[in-house]
Amino acid sequence: MLRVIVRRLLWFLPVFCLVTGITFVTMHSLPGGPFDKEKTPPALVEQMEAVFGLDRPLHEQYLTWLGNVVRLRFGPSLASRGRPVESFLLPGLSVSAQLGMWAMLFGLLIGLPAGIVAALGHGTWLDHGATFVAILGVSIPAIVLGPLLYWLFGLELGWLPVAKWAELSDGIVPYFKHALLPAITLGAGISAMLARLTRASLLQVLHEDYIRVAHAKGLAPRVVTTRHALRNALIPVVTYLGPLTAAVLTGSLVVEQIFAIPGMGRYFVTSISSRDYPTVMAVVVIYSVIIVAANLGVDIVYVFLDPRRRDAS
Amino acid sequence: MNNPWKFLTAMVILTTLLSALVGCGAQPPAQPVEPAAEATEAPAPAAAPTEEAAEKEVVLHTNLGAEPASIDPNLAQDTFAINSLEGMFLGLTNINNVTAEIEPELATRWEVSEDGLVWTFYMRDDVTWTDGNPVTAHDIEYSVKRAIRPETASPYAYVLYIIKEAQVINQTDVSSDTYDIDTLGVKALDDYTVQFTLEAPASYFLAISSLWTLRPVPQWTIEEYGKDWTEPGNVVSNGPYMLKEWKYGEHLTFVKNPDYYAADNVQIDRVEVDIITDQFTEVALYESGELDIAGDGPGTLPSEEIARIKADPVLSQELHEGPRASTTYVGFTMTKPPFDDPLVRKAFSAAIDRETMVRDVVGSGVPATQFAPVGIFGAPDPEVGIETDLEQAKAWLAEAGYPNGEGFPTVTYRYFASSLEEALGEALQAMWKETLNVDVNLESQEWPVFIAGINPETPLGEMPEMWRLGWGADYPDENNWVYEVFHCTASTNYSRAECTEADESAQQAALETDSEKRKELYEQVEALMFGEEVRAAPYYHRGYTILAKPYVQRSYPTFAPVNWDTWRVEK
Numbered sequence: 001m002l003r004v005i006v007r008r009l010l011w012f013l014p015v016f017c018l019v020t021g022i023t024f025v026t027m028h029s030l031p032g033g034p035f036d037k038e039k040t041p042p043a044l045v046e047q048m049e050a051v052f053g054l055d056r057p058l059h060e061q062y063l064t065w066l067g068n069v070v071r072l073r074f075g076p077s078l079a080s081r082g083r084p085v086e087s088f089l090l091p092g093l094s095v096s097a098q099l100g101m102w103a104m105l106f107g108l109l110i111g112l113p114a115g116i117v118a119a120l121g122h123g124t125w126l127d128h129g130a131t132f133v134a135i136l137g138v139s140i141p142a143i144v145l146g147p148l149l150y151w152l153f154g155l156e157l158g159w160l161p162v163a164k165w166a167e168l169s170d171g172i173v174p175y176f177k178h179a180l181l182p183a184i185t186l187g188a189g190i191s192a193m194l195a196r197l198t199r200a201s202l203l204q205v206l207h208e209d210y211i212r213v214a215h216a217k218g219l220a221p222r223v224v225t226t227r228h229a230l231r232n233a234l235i236p237v238v239t240y241l242g243p244l245t246a247a248v249l250t251g252s253l254v255v256e257q258i259f260a261i262p263g264m265g266r267y268f269v270t271s272i273s274s275r276d277y278p279t280v281m282a283v284v285v286i287y288s289v290i291i292v293a294a295n296l297g298v299d300i301v302y303v304f305l306d307p308r309r310r311d312a313s
Numbered sequence: 314m315n316n317p318w319k320f321l322t323a324m325v326i327l328t329t330l331l332s333a334l335v336g337c338g339a340q341p342p343a344q345p346v347e348p349a350a351e352a353t354e355a356p357a358p359a360a361a362p363t364e365e366a367a368e369k370e371v372v373l374h375t376n377l378g379a380e381p382a383s384i385d386p387n388l389a390q391d392t393f394a395i396n397s398l399e400g401m402f403l404g405l406t407n408i409n410n411v412t413a414e415i416e417p418e419l420a421t422r423w424e425v426s427e428d429g430l431v432w433t434f435y436m437r438d439d440v441t442w443t444d445g446n447p448v449t450a451h452d453i454e455y456s457v458k459r460a461i462r463p464e465t466a467s468p469y470a471y472v473l474y475i476i477k478e479a480q481v482i483n484q485t486d487v488s489s490d491t492y493d494i495d496t497l498g499v500k501a502l503d504d505y506t507v508q509f510t511l512e513a514p515a516s517y518f519l520a521i522s523s524l525w526t527l528r529p530v531p532q533w534t535i536e537e538y539g540k541d542w543t544e545p546g547n548v549v550s551n552g553p554y555m556l557k558e559w560k561y562g563e564h565l566t567f568v569k570n571p572d573y574y575a576a577d578n579v580q581i582d583r584v585e586v587d588i589i590t591d592q593f594t595e596v597a598l599y600e601s602g603e604l605d606i607a608g609d610g611p612g613t614l615p616s617e618e619i620a621r622i623k624a625d626p627v628l629s630q631e632l633h634e635g636p637r638a639s640t641t642y643v644g645f646t647m648t649k650p651p652f653d654d655p656l657v658r659k660a661f662s663a664a665i666d667r668e669t670m671v672r673d674v675v676g677s678g679v680p681a682t683q684f685a686p687v688g689i690f691g692a693p694d695p696e697v698g699i700e701t702d703l704e705q706a707k708a709w710l711a712e713a714g715y716p717n718g719e720g721f722p723t724v725t726y727r728y729f730a731s732s733l734e735e736a737l738g739e740a741l742q743a744m745w746k747e748t749l750n751v752d753v754n755l756e757s758q759e760w761p762v763f764i765a766g767i768n769p770e771t772p773l774g775e776m777p778e779m780w781r782l783g784w785g786a787d788y789p790d791e792n793n794w795v796y797e798v799f800h801c802t803a804s805t806n807y808s809r810a811e812c813t814e815a816d817e818s819a820q821q822a823a824l825e826t827d828s829e830k831r832k833e834l835y836e837q838v839e840a841l842m843f844g845e846e847v848r849a850a851p852y853y854h855r856g857y858t859i860l861a862k863p864y865v866q867r868s869y870p871t872f873a874p875v876n877w878d879t880w881r882v883e884k
Contacts, residue, residue, distance in 0.1 A: 032761025037390065038782060040468045041805060042768065043484055050487040051466040081383035082540050088561035147593060155601055162601045163594045164587070165563070260589040260598075262563035275761050 004299065012292050016285075020069075023284045024062050027277050034078035034275040052078060054277075065281060074285070075278035079271070085282045089264060093286060095165060096251030096263035102183035104248055107190030112237075114191070115198025119233075120225065122203060130195060137192025146185045146258035153181060163260040182259040186252055190244065197240060202233040231305055238305065242298035246291035250283075371580055371882050373865070374603060376587045376595050378610020380562060384543050386528040387460040390468045392785075392874070393610060395525055397586070399874040400554035400567060402530070405434050405453065405507075406523040410873035413638070413688050413789040415519050419448065419529070423522075429514025429826045434522065436505040440574050442531055444549045450501035452529035457499040457509075459535075460526050463487045469526045471797075472787060475518060477510040514824050516831065520690070520788035523873075553579045553878035562588055567877070579878045593618065599860050600628075605882070608859040612637055612870060616676035616733065619858055631860050636679055638686055638786035638872045639855040643726070643741065644767075646776045647848060648809045651722065655847055656713035661779070662699040662843075662850035663706035664748040665741065671853050674740045675733070678856035683839045684784070684794050686854040688872065691791030691822070691835035698843040698851065703748045710749050718750030727756040727777035729763040734781060753779075767807055782807065783855070789872050791835040795819050799848055808848040815841035 035048040049055050053064070068075055074089065076082035118130035154162035160181055166174040205211065206229055214224045251265025264283070271279035381394035386402050389395055407418040420434040440448040457476065460467045461483045474480040477498025485492045498510030511518060521527075531542075531549040538547045545556050553573045558566040567584040570576065587604070589595045592615045599607035608614040614622070622628040643661070645652045652658055667680035682698030685691070707717070715721040726741060728734040738755045745753050756777060758766065767780050787793050796819045798804050801812040803820075810816075815838050822834035842848050857869055867880040 030762070032759075032763075032765035034761075035468065036761050036764045037468065038764065038784075039390075039787075041471050042770075044466070044468055044470060047463055047484075047487055048466040048468065051464060079382060080380065081385070081388055083561075091560075092562060147597075150594075150597055155597060158601075162597045162603065163589070164598070164603075257591040258594055260587065260591065260594050262560065262588075266562070266590070273759055273761065 001300075001303065005296065008292070008296050008299070015292070016288065019288050020066075020281060020284060021062065023281060024065070024277075025058065027272070027275070027280050028058055028061075030275065032275055034277070036275075052076065052082070054078075065278070069281075069285065074282035077276055077279050079274045079276040079279065085278050089267060089279065089282050089286070092262060092264035092267065093250065095261060096256070096265055097249045099179060099182055099186065099255075099261060099263060100245075100248035100251065102179055103186035103190060104245065106183055106187030107194055109191075110187070111191035111194025112198055114195040116202060116230065118195065118199040119202035119206065122206075127199075131199070134192040134195040134199075137188045138196070140188070142185050142189065142252065142254045143258065145188055146182070146255060149181045149185060150259070163258070165259075165261045165263075182255050182261060185258070186248065186255045190248065193240070193244075194237060197237050198233065201236045202229060205229045205233040208232075235302070235305055238298055238301050242294045243291060245294040245297070246287060249290055250287055370582045372583045372585060373581050373605055373877065373880070373882055374585045374587070375606040375609055376589045376598075376604055377565070378588070378592070378595070379590060380588050384556070385540075386525045386530055387456060387465060387467050388469075389525050392612075396609075396870075396874045397556075397565060397567075398525055399552075400584070400877050401548075401550040401552045401556060402525065402528040403440065403448070403552050404523045404525070404528045405436070406519065408520070408523045408789060408873035410870055410876060411868050413690070413872040415523060418523070419453075420522070423519070429516070429824075430511050432509045432511070432518055432522075433502070434507050434509075436507065437574070438505050440551055441572055442549045442551050443555055443570060443572065444531075444534075445572075446531070446533075446549075447504070448529055448551050449504045450507035451504070452531065453507045453527065454499050454501045455532045456530045457527050458494050458497055459530065461497055462494060463492075467526065469524075469787075472521060472524060472526055472793075475511050475513065475515045475521065477512050479512075514826055515792070516826050516828065517690070517788065517790035517792045517823070520790045520793075524788055554584065564588055573878075575878075580881045581877055584877050596622075596860070599862075605862045605865050606859065606867075608857070609870075609875060612639075612857045612859070613677060613855070614858045614860065616674075616736075619676040622860065628860065631862060633857070633859045633861060633869055634677060635857055635869055635871060636686060636688075637855050637857050637870065638689055638789060639783065640681055640684055640686060640785075640851050641737075641781070641783040641853055641855060642681075642684070642849040642851040644780045644782050644807055644849045645847065646773070646778055646780075646809060647811075647846075649773055649776055649778055651713070651715075652724075652778045654713050655845070656709045657715075658847035658850070659699055660706045660709035660713065660749060661745060662847055662852075663702045663709065664745055665701060665850060665852045666703075666744055667701050667852050669744075670737070670740060674736050675853060675855075677858045678853045681851040681854045683843050684799070684849070684851050685786075685791050685835075685839070689786060689789050689791060689794065690828075691832050692794075693836040693839050697836065697840040699847065706748050710751075715751075721749075721751045723752040723754060724779065725754045725756050725777040726779040726781070727758060727763065727767070728781040729760045730757045737781070769806060769809060780807075782849075785855075786872060791831075791838075792819075792823050795835065795838045795842060796823055799842055810846065810848050813841070813846065815846065 033045065033049065035045045053061065065075060074085035077085050114130045114134065118127040121127050150162045153160040160177055164178060166178040168175050211224060211229055214228050251263040253265045253269050256263040256265040267279055267283050271283060377393050377396065379393045381397050382391055383389055384394050384398045386398055389398055403419050405418060405420040407416045409416050419436050419440060421437050423432060423434045425432050436450060442448060457473065459465050460470055460473060461479050463483055463485050464487055470483045478496045482492040482494065482497060500508050502508050534547065534549045535542045541547055545559050548556050553570055554567040555570045556565065557568045565586045567586065569579050569582045573579065589598065595604065595607045596614065596618050598604045622632050645658050647653060671678050671680050681696065682700050683693060683696045687694040710718065726738060728738050735757060742753045742755055745751055767776065784794065784798050796803060800819055801810050801816045818834045819838045822831050822838065825831045825834060843851060859869065861867060864884045865880065865882055868876065
């Protein structure tokens with residue numbers, strides 16, 4: 001087990017260099033630069049580029065960047081005249097991760113039981129109901145669900161704030177009041193995906209021969225379902241959860257925009273469109289670290305779910 | 314681990330741990346972000362002000378719409394930054410944002426030498442920085458020099474090029490150290506008198522003296538904190554408001570400066586400025602009462618919302634509309650056939666149904682035929698240029714050799730990606746097709762690609778025939794419009810126009826000291842550039858559409874940034 005982890009972490013180094021190198025070159029080869037504005041004469045654009053070292057050869061810039069990242073410094077944001085990238089990205093990540101965690105929790109608590117209930121009651125109204133809700137959840141995008149929720153609960157009923165974020169230090173009640181609608185908006189899609197995946201996977205497993213054998217041995221239906229079927233059925237679900245965790249924890253542009261949440265999600269888009277190279281790089285680094293960690297987590301969970309993996313390691 | 318519920322719990326714990334890990338990683342660097350962490354004297358519970366305080370304290374809640382890139386006056390560029398710093402830093406003069414007139418601010422009076430080259434400003438002596446130091450002429454001298462030094466890399470340095478030696482010094486290579494900053498035409502004669510020497514007589518210099526780029530900045534604070542000097546806790550300012558808090562991507566808090574020289578006239582004690590980028594959310598927050606104003610950031614509300622607001626009995630009473638000193642135009646690549654023929658450009662300009670554009674597509678603003686809107690000094694009134702005339706448009710195109718559009722090649726109109734620009738592009742395409750029977754391709758590009766793609770270095774073959782640009786006033790004078798945007802050599806000259814009489818007149822007008830003669834010259838320039846040569850087809854002056862609660866008494870940003878110090882909240 002430890003060997004798996006160590007090997008994974010060592011593998012991360014070449015992956016890291018490759019991912020950041022490709023991003024660096026791609027970003028710099030896009031037309032347009034961070035200082036191109038309607039009103040700025042080209043001579044002044046060049047001057048700003050020189051001050052921020054963008055006129056130096058690309059490999060030199062990359063090595064400087066790499067040297068800084070090793071010391072956990074992401075460099076100056078070009079979109080805000082040299083504000084350190086980590087000074088706004090890490091607080092943003094903290095907010096996004098909190099929101100993402102609540103959305104995941106919502107997704108898991110609704111999605112897994114719904115999928116299980118639908119599969120077990122295959123063909124009954126329970127199944128149809130759960131499937132209908134799941135399809136609804138998958139097909140209503142956050143950009144519709146978000147405004148719908150804040151209109152209903154914020155404007156019409158006045159129970160919850162329309163938008164904005166509250167810190168835990170502002171009090172536990174304001175915190176959850178502000179987090180609820182965005183967490184549901186973000187979590188609805190997750191729960192629907194999870195429900196569909198769990199249902200499909202469990203249905204397939206329930207028709208396997210070994211399940212029939214388990215029934216034939218005279219095991220109680222509950223035991224067959226939980227010990228034999230569900231554990232196997234969860235493997236695809238867990239696989240899906242790895243990259244999903246990375247995506248959800250680093251924030252969603254749409255949900256953060258709709259609910260005016262100061263998260264990290266927006267920087268995935270704005271840093272590229274403003275050619276803020278250091279912020280783009282920082283976003284890529286954070287995302288790849290989280291995705292590697294999440295996949296590692298998935299692999300560890302596999303070991304618990306699948307005895308064959310335990311033997312292998 | 315035989316129980317799926319146990320597994321589920323494990324998953325949840327794992328997720329929680331992962332997030333906690335991320336959360337922890339974020340904590341330590343978060344601290345230097347708010348150096349004002351020790352500012353515990355007033356905990357400022359923004360979300361829930363105590364009832365006692367709320368009774369006394371007058372608070373305004375508004376939205377900026379985007380994060381200011383930098384609120385350093387020498388570096389500020391975007392409207393979000395300019396609106397933020399307007400309350401913090403005083404200028405020598407101030408633009409009245411209703412009348413566009415230049416009023417005294419730090420300077421109580423000024424005089425110009427006979428030849429128009431030397432401007433002397435006499436400053437009031439009762440203004441102090443928030444750290445107690447007096448605001449002096451030396452602070453202005455320092456600021457102008459800082460803005461011009463090439464290593465400062467100020468994106469707005471060019472508005473100061475009229476000052477003697479400014480352009481030469483500013484365009485010295487950044488890495489070389491070959492300039493002498495003391496040759497720059499600015500000098501503090503004594504503590505409260507500052508003198509500028511210009512390259513050429515320029516009567517618009519009075520308007521320039523109001524700009525943020527040359528407002529006094531505190532040398533000692535800048536030297537102590539470097540580029541972090543504008544952070545809350547470090548920043549020293551001199552205007553009616555002080556920056557108390559700045560949570561990146563979330564909000565800024567400004568509080569009234571008790572030592573401001575006219576503090577008695579300032580009614581609003583605290584301005585809470587959110588950074589909400591989604592305008593539909595902004596309107597919803599306005600309706601829920603969390604914002605007192607919506608639309609002030611970009612100056613407009615989304616056109617989709619305006620129809621609903623106008624139909625709503627309450628909201629329609631709170632909607633304020635009016636013109637802003639800002640113009641949108643179709644630019645022509647004048648060297649690319651068939652747009653090298655002025656008749657073709659005239660036809661395309663005359664075929665734009667400006668009324669329909671303003672009423673049905675934009676939902677705000679006024680139709681335009683000239684570049685600078687009326688109200689800007691020198692802007693012709695009534696407007697000159699090419700009016701919408703569909704029959705005349707057809708005639709011009711026929712005269713150019715394309716009767717009913719026959720033989721006219723398919724051309725391209727390029728704009729930057731935005732829902733409004735897309736709607737405008739589609740409307741233009743339809744109008745040109747209907748009136749001129751020509752096919753126009755629409756091309757949408759992301760902003761940096763767009764702006765880099767139409768610069769004068771782009772090979773002609775890659776240039777679109779037509780493209781969208783616009784302009785907003787920095788200072789209310791025609792020089793900031795026809796000269797700085799369309800002059801054949803002094804501007805970027807996106808249209809690739811050759812130098813003509815119009816450019817000569819624009820230059821002459823800049824040097825002219827007689828204001829009547831200046832106005833005449835500018836009338837000629839506008840008529841030539843947009844009525845004869847048709848370097849571009851201005852088609853609407855943008856307007857503001859802002860929602861404000863009835864208890865907010867305020868002015869609207871027609872010519873200049875918002876001034877919270879002149880507003881009142883009467884609940």
